[in-house]
Amino acid sequence: MSEHVTTPDEPAWGDGRALSLGWPEPLDSLGITRRLELLDAIRPLRGERILDMGCGNGSYTERLLDGFARVTGVEVEEVRLEEFRRRIADRPDADRFDLRLESAEAVSDPDGSYDAVIAIETLEHVVDHERAAAEAFRLLRPGGALYITVPNRGFPFETHSFMIRGTERRSKWYPFVPWIRPLHRRISTARNYRPADLRALLEGVGFTEVGTTFMMPPLERWGPGRHLRPAIHGLERTPARHLGVSVVTVHEKP
Template identity: 25%
Template sequence: MKGQEWYQEHDIAEAYDDKRFSRGGRFIDRREKEAVLDALSPVDEKRILEVACGTGRFTVTLADRGADIVGVDISEAMLEQGRMKARAAGVDGAIEFMQADAGRLPFPDDCFDSVFAMRFFHLAPDPEGFMAELRRVSKGQVFFDTFKRYSTRSIYNWALPMGSRLYSEREVRELLVGADLELVDASHDFVVPYGFYRQVPGWIASPFRALDTAVGRSPIGDHLASVSYWEAHVPG
């Protein structure tokens, strides 16, 4: 996995949420949680796996809505942040956090109703292998996001400490076909790339997000977007 050593540092884990999802980054957090909830709901009593759960942003949100959820991540430091967040929210009894390699998930086939991975495939060195593993442990749904190859994302891609893999729609569809998954829904967002939102205060980010959303809803919005959300189902 790209940047694995960097990602597992304790100081990175401790500052992760504040660095990415405060200030203008709150708009990123809000949209990503909306995408996950729209795709997975209703989640009450549903058995869900989050791969690369990081600090538990989504894991805790879903547990609070009644999901029976497991979060796995390669970084023990990130998982500890997730455990603290779950305790603070009073949902630690509904979540199991496990350190695991996403390429060798420690679960039997068809173990979960839904499996999802956010902020994952842009770092994956073997996307085909990882997608096959998500498919293996899901008996129903796989949900994930990617960064678009032909978008504003490419402008600052070189500056990211871990690097970032970008995908065209054709490449995503080929990943799904290779894993025996059927695409059932796709949506696209963020004409203005994430990097901008993270760098500015909320009062500057707010009007930009309003404009970004308006452009995204226009006929050219999907072509200009830098982020894609994909929902796929196991055939049959």
């Protein structure tokens, strides 16, 4: 998800500061493909039922149908959900989707309903990420997996906006702020995470880690990026991966 101008009706952190809800990835985005590939490499995205927390306009959700018989998507922004519904309305397999206006912190399914839960660039936006993690744990069957990608605190450029003296500013003018945690928490409109932060959050509600890696920037919105992409993606196999744009992790419910 990218920058997004916040509004007074959007959710807030505990200190009352607005959280951005971000923007969905374009449907043909390389970022979508890369995140799903990296998650699938840690643990195959296969099963009967999967829940997409924060499905937005379905840019990721549609692709999940390749590995699951039925896909549920929950989203708090009705406009995006309606866009998703309209786009899939004429698909012959549209009945395999279940789309609802619900938050990640309160999903209306019974315990153990899913083989997998996925939250791609979502936890950084929810009001209560501990509650969302606990809800994912509740909804998974034993042995089920939680797939997550979130902004990496090690990436030197914020991918969301900052609020500075009451004015929202484009983050690209403020490099290295993600590395300064107290400052980032004070001015950012979305959280960021280290792998250790995710482990503490998820193990705190009962998950065990399957594997964690990082995604380097896909460089798809910068013309010369296509020439650098092979070298940049190669960094995912080196210690430099810790500078990636996203943390990519899979945790299991015992």
